[in-house]
Amino acid sequence: MKVKILNWHAVASWTWDAQDEACGICRMAFDGCCPDCKFPGDDCPLVWGACNHSFHLHCILKWVNSQNSQTSQPHCPMCRREWQFKA
Template sequence: MKVNIFLTWDAQDETCGICRMAFDGCCPDCKLPGDDCPLIWGACNHAFHLHCILKWVNSQTSQAHCPMCRREWQFKG
């Protein structure tokens, strides 16, 4: 049996798990959406605004874990 799976993702339907702002907008640190507020994916496939995840992993309480699944945070490369 052959199975074809197609995954699609629409940033307009998603929000950042840290700031809860829409991905097609910008994080609370930015004034305008765009290149200064890119989306960043972790090795666990969770996505966040760049500024949000940088603050999160550098905070003492996060212990550098993904805020969604608690795996050690690694940028997807």
């Protein structure tokens, strides 16, 4: 007996490969997006620091810019190590 498939509708989902489930700055889930964005994905990517903490790109950029006026080197909001983007 042979079966012929007439229609097939594939469904896929994606998730970020991060240690945490939510951004440490805005507390929004990584499956969603930061408060400044409307849609998750390419417009609101995750970035990792050298300390392996991950944040929404927009959240960490705001954090780094706010820290520049107060200290010489910005720090990770989670562990307080000097902030550097992971290479």
